Amino acid sequence: MIPFRLDYVIEKAGGEAACEEQKVLKELAGVKLRPAEARAEWPRVLEHKWFMSERLGRDIGLRVAALDYFENVRLPRHTRTSHRPATSGSRRLEQAHRLVA
Secondary structure, eight states: OOSSOHHHHHHHHTSOOOOHHHHHHHHHHOOOOOHHHHHHHHHHHHHHHHHHHHHHTSOOOHHHHHHHIIIIISOOGGGOOSOOOHHHHHHHHHHHHHHHO
């Protein structure tokens, strides 16, 4: 007797394997993304790190960049709004600044 249906086993065996970007983003920012989504977001996190480092005049590190990106730039779809107060972003930037200082 076979405990699993064959199509179930084939589906699980052929599914997307975890990618390095997925593991790193989970470790840095605590976000759980699908492999394809993680591969798409990784360059954006790196670009965000460069942008914030240039703006602050020093290297902020990947952890702060990833946290800031997922909290302030790429919000989950269910929490996105058309209007956000201007002070919340600057307040979070100051908090991130204190974190790495």
